[in-house]
Amino acid sequence: MPADPAPDQLAELDAFLLELNRASAEVILPLFRAAHGLVDKGGAKGFDPVTEADKGGEAAIRKLIAERYPDHGVIGEEWGEDRPDAEWVWVLDPVDGTRAFISGLPLWTTLIGLRFQGRPVLGSIGQPYLGEVFVGHAGGARRIGREGTSPLRVRECPNLTDAIIATTDPEGCFDGAELGAWRQVRAAARLARLGCDAYAYAMVAAGTMDLVVEAGLKSWDIDCAIPLIAGAGGLVTDWRGAPLGNDGGQVAIAGDRRCLEEALVALKRSAK
Known part of the structure; x- marks a missing residue:
């Protein structure tokens, strides 16, 4: 290592x-x-x-x-x-x-x-x-x-049904399968916000949001968030739940692993 x-x-x-x-x-x-x-x-x-x-x-x-x-x-x-x-x-x-x-x-x-x-x-x-x-x-x-x-400290959110979630632009950033996965996650969540870009990552670290789902990211879009979210007690993974590599791609940022695991049920179907 x-x-x-x-x-x-x-x-x-x-x-x-x-x-x-x-x-x-x-x-x-x-x-x-x-x-x-x-x-x-x-x-x-x-x-x-x-x-x-x-x-x-x-x-x-x-x-x-x-x-x-x-x-x-x-x-x-x-x-x-x-x-x-x-x-x-x-x-x-x-x-x-x-x-x-x-x-x-x-x-x-x-x-x-x-x-x-x-x-x-x-x-x-x-x-x-x-x-x-x-x-x-x-x-x-x-x-x-x-x-x-x-x-900064993430908050507990064991259930996706209680989560405040975000993505930047589902119509512009997700392909067809990804959009379908997002809609499933969105349907289960309590509230979704759009257009916040990386400011939503900071809100997960601050404990005011619970989950961010993105796709098509580059390294410069997400590298900074990996240590920030970890330092606040959260996690950053790909859509399979695996640690994120250095190339961006499909990303999930969560404060509570239990909430993430529920979202991954939908996201894994469209994972690349």
Whole structure:
């Protein structure tokens, strides 16, 4: 099994992670609800927006990493890979939820994950407009807000019928079989919310939501959530209930394993 990072290393990089969030926020926030330079990179595949906030936020993060830790690798949505096989690799999505960003909705987030020897060990979900960063690793998870810092802990939810669940866009993100599985899970759950992107992951860690189901994710969409959710006492799996690899794909994020197991009855039928 891969070794765990030394506690002093992890503490140092945890502090640096907050610096990265501040650096990206300085670039991104002035463009929110302002002229953001929208470009559609989807072409014939459909609308796929990118803005100067996406590009500039990632560039700011990469600049700091290169200055402080030049031997670290980086994988980012906007600027590609640099030494992806390094011992330490940062995985970045500067504006997850660009559709929310261009709509003026404060549900977009900055996602920063860190791998050690190929395994996610540290992650953050930041929402600078709301002034909060959710940070987690094996030692625990916390929310840092304008009013201070508080621990994060998932809540108990043994039954799917009591669960608050989420996905981003069932019609746009799921294929036919996946959509059918989502509808079965949705029919059983108490309440479903749509369009929250990775902010819903943070709410599972905070104990206000119970389950997030997604498909077609990339590594930069989910790496940050694996240590964050684990640190809060939850779990991240694929649709078969197996540990998630480094390539994203079909993902389930849950606070309570019992609730997840009920959802997996439907999800496994469409697992890839």
